[in-house]
Structures are given as structure tokens and as C-alpha cells.
Amino acid sequence: MLWPTFIRSLVVCHVPVVALTATATEETKAVIKKQLCMDNCSEIMVNPDKKNVTYWVHNLPSDDICTNFRWLVNLLRGYKQATSRMIIFFRQIKHMADVYEYLETSLKHDAYIDFKEGGPNDNRNRLFDMFHMKTDDDVKDFICTSYMNPNGNIRVVLCSTSFSMGLDVKGVDTVIHYGPANDVDDYVQESGRAGREPSQQCNAILLTYKRCLGSQNIFPSMKEYVKSKTCRRAFILNIFKTIVEHAHIPHFCCDICRLSCKCACSCEDECVCTNTCNQVLPKINTAIMSNEDNDDSDDNDDNDITELDDMFSSDSDSDVLESSTRKPQVIYSSDDEMF
Template sequence: MVSKYITCLTVAKYYTLHICIFIIVCALSLCRGDKFRVAFAMIGTLRNLLPEKTQILALSATATKPTYDNVVSRLSMENVSVVGLSPMRDNIRYAVQAVTSLDDFSSKLATGLRHMQNTFPKMVIFCTKYDNCWSLYLLLRSKLGSHFTFPSDCIDLQEFRLVDMYSSASTVEMKEKVLMSFSKVDSTLRVLIATTAFGMGVDIPNIRWIVHWSPPRLIEDYVQETGRAGRDGLTATALLVYGHLHRTVSSSMKNEDSAGKGCGCCDVCALSCDCGNCCTFDLPVK
């Protein structure tokens, strides 16, 4: 239910007279509220308590036609004006790789972190399940040993870690510390292993790699999450690793057509390119 405090505040005469616009920052969550963010599912109820002439601004990084229709319906919007841009970003390269196991994947990451330490390209690894998130974190912690922190053999405090984790199970204090550290251009933290809890309101310009351990359920989720890379305009890579594709992805995600942009846009185009300038899509190891 919408908080009684919010309800009373909304219908109070002072606020009724002064509310001029109602802004939803992540409108996509309106469509996920029933399962993901429950409170968002009730925003439509809150909208009905506002004065009839209140303007509404719904913002979203991505929105398919069904999402648009859902948001308009939930917010009872009329005479809607749409301002939209394509989510395609020319500086993001896309690649897909099969992996044999989480252990093999973590070994490659650990090799790169040991060699490059605090110069390792800033990376976010999205896991669809908390168990995978936690397992990968523990594997990297074990494989890195004394190199888990920078400088090596330093005391294990959050501000010295090269790898950390962010999920709904993390405390508010820990989430704030991780975001504060990761947001620094020259942060010690280089690899963040996260669930979808990491996302809304986050804007870190120099993320060079977005890695998905197993594909998201929907192409809309994939576009949103890969869009967190390369916000400084420099080249970034979105790498999708998988083991059993048909078991983890909806048909809409598997059947999504590729829209190649030419040389260097993805690993598929790189295979047919003979320019000699296409960069590797392998994980950084040195």
C-alpha cells in the first residue's frame, strides 16, 4: 500500500495547490513493480490522488512499445508527447563468448587483476542470480590471495579492495561505500560484481567493460545494463558469457536480430573485417 503519510501529504490542501509536476525517474520499474520493486507498482494509485491538471514526466533509459503502453496506462496519461533517442551507442562493442565454468571465467579475471592491479579496466559483472554473484566474488577473492587489495597484502578494508559486490542483500551503508569508491575516476575498486540492484540512478562515466554472466531475461534489460559502459564517450565493451543459452534466456532475447554497424561494432562483424584495426574482444589479462 502507498504510505499513509504520503497519502495524507498528497491530499493536503497546501500541496494540492502547489504541486505542478509529477516526475517518475525510472518509469520502467512501474512495469516491474509487482515482482521487482513492489512500491513502484503502487505509483498509479498515488497518481490518482494528485490534482487532475498535474503534469507528468516519466523517464526511462529504454522503453519498448509494450512498456510505453503499460506506463501510460498505469499513470492514466492523456495527450502524451514522446521525446526519445535511440539507445544504440557507437562507442560500445558487443561480443558473446561461451565459457566452461565459473571457475574458468574467474581464473581469467584473476590473471588480469594480478598483472594490472589498479590499472585494470573498470568493469561491472552482472549476475542474474545472487548465488552466482556470491560464488564469483568468493572465487576471485580466493584466486587473488594477497592481490585482492591494492597495495598487495594491505589490510582487507573496502577502500583497498580491487573487487567488491553489490546486491539487494548488501546493507545500505555498504552500498553507499561501494558506489562512492567505484564512482572515483582513479578508484582502487576495479571489478564490481552485481545483481540488477546496481543500476537506478547510477552514472559512472569510465566503466570500460560490462560483463553478463548468463544473459538477462529480456533484450530491454540487456540494453539498459550495457548502456552503463562508456558514458565518457570512449570505447567500451559489452561481453555476454554463457553456458546453456536455451535454459536461461526467453525466446524474445534469443531471437533478437543483430543490427551491425560495421567495423568493430561486435565480434560477428570483426570476423568478416579485414581492416587489421579491430581490437580483441577477450577479457583484459595484461
């Protein structure tokens, strides 16, 4: 990380310097200050908490990625263009490509809006698409344009971290991570693609699968977040040294707080209610939970590392080139015809 020191060396000592970042933990801020020689500087911080985002962690028992995303096929087939807009982040390009092919193969004509028998049917009328470092530039532009338009055709983007920065996405009410981000800083940044409209209740969902915590690139704090048995919002904000303001009903906070929600309780003394929460699960959570078997969860996933896991332990953008040598690309430009 030599470039900050180089930049600082170009600035004479009496010139004020401002360092800006979207999200930064205490550790990240310490690195920035050290590299930019910003001793005794002032900090202006904004609370990263989004009260309209509910945090969830769902444990998927299957090793089969198609089984783990069967719920998405059902949602797209059932709701089509009315499907809630979502962004799904992947750590591995292999997983992203496999889900893309699974959706295309399973949905067939249902993958498109106004499917044309004679074609062309491509990213311009498809309900989902894939966005990573090697995606065709025309496709990238179309995806970005569609997601900046509240009425855009694309409902689901399967993506790497390339899609997490610099986009003013509209109407995204669900951000899903298939496997944890590298650290809590990245997770807050990426899950923050949802909840841009304060009046819209949104969901940040982390899907875990066997051995997903095995990568050495994942920080201990992120692993602790996944395994946490206490409020997930409080855990995140504690990383940022920010005060937690529980100003909302617990069932809108996180999956842990939802279990203790008593919003429907009318008892004056000790609660004797059989049902103390009247909040219905969002349909996407209900769909995902249909794949779950909580009794099959493994608390020692981070100790169960295989040679195959190490092969794919890097971030999805960084292993695109390696993956492309193992299987054909499934990227289509805006002028290509599907076949």
C-alpha cells in the first residue's frame, strides 16, 4: 500500500488534506492515517446504520448450488417482472457462472420478458444477468442503466464486488451474499446497495454453506458476525464504534432480534402469549428457508478446508481469468443471439 505515502509526499506540509471513504472500521482508519501521515487529524463520521435494512443469516445445508438457489427459480417464474429487485454477491466466479446457467436452463422461456420465438432474446429482455470484471462492456452498461431506472427490466444481478461501488441503484430491496464478504467493512458497503429509499423496508441476507468460512481472506470479525447469537446490527455498529439506536421494532432489526420480538404482546406483567410477534416473514426469506435444515448446520465450517476450497478462496473478480480456462464463458454481448 505505497500509493498513499507517494501522494502525501507530493503535498507540502502546510496544504490541508482530506481523506474520504464510504465505510471504514477503526482498523481501516488507522491504516489511512498512518499511510497519509495524518497525525492529530479531526474526524467527521456519519453513522453507517440503515434502520430500514433488516439483517439475516441463513444456513444452507446442501453442497449443491442448484439446490441452494431453487428458491430463486421459483420466484422468477412466479413473479416474473414483478420480482423484487435484488443483488446477489458471490465470492467465487464458479458459483456465479453455475447459478447463471442453472437459471437459464431451468427457466427457459420464463427467463425473458416478452419471449420472441424468432429472437433475439438476450440481456435486453432477460430478467437476470451477470456482472463481473470480464462481462462485456455493452452488457455492463445495460445492467447499470437498467438498475438506475426504477422500471428497468432486470430484476436480479449475479455479481462480484465490481457492482458494489459508484452506482446509484434504484428500488433494490434485497442484497444477498452467497458466502461472507472478506470483512465487515466490505459487507456494510455491499449490503448498503439496498435501502436507498428510507421508507422502503429492505433485507440484507447472508447465505452460508459448508466450508464457506474456510478462506484465509475472511477476517475473524466477519466470521464472528456469521456465528453471532446476539443482535447483528449491534455487532456491525460496534465494529465502527457507533452507538446502536434501537428506535425500531425488533422484528425489523435482524433475525436474532426477531426471535424475541413482542410487538403483539398485550400482557401487563409476565408474558403468557403464545404469539408475541405479528410480523410476517418477507416472501424471499420464506422461499430461502424452504431450502434450509437448521439441524444440519456445522459450527466448525472454518476448520473443514479442502484443497478444492483453497483453489477457489480468492475474490470473484481476481479468479475470473483462471476460471475462464476451466469452462466456457457464458457472457453475451447486446448484439449476440441466444441459442
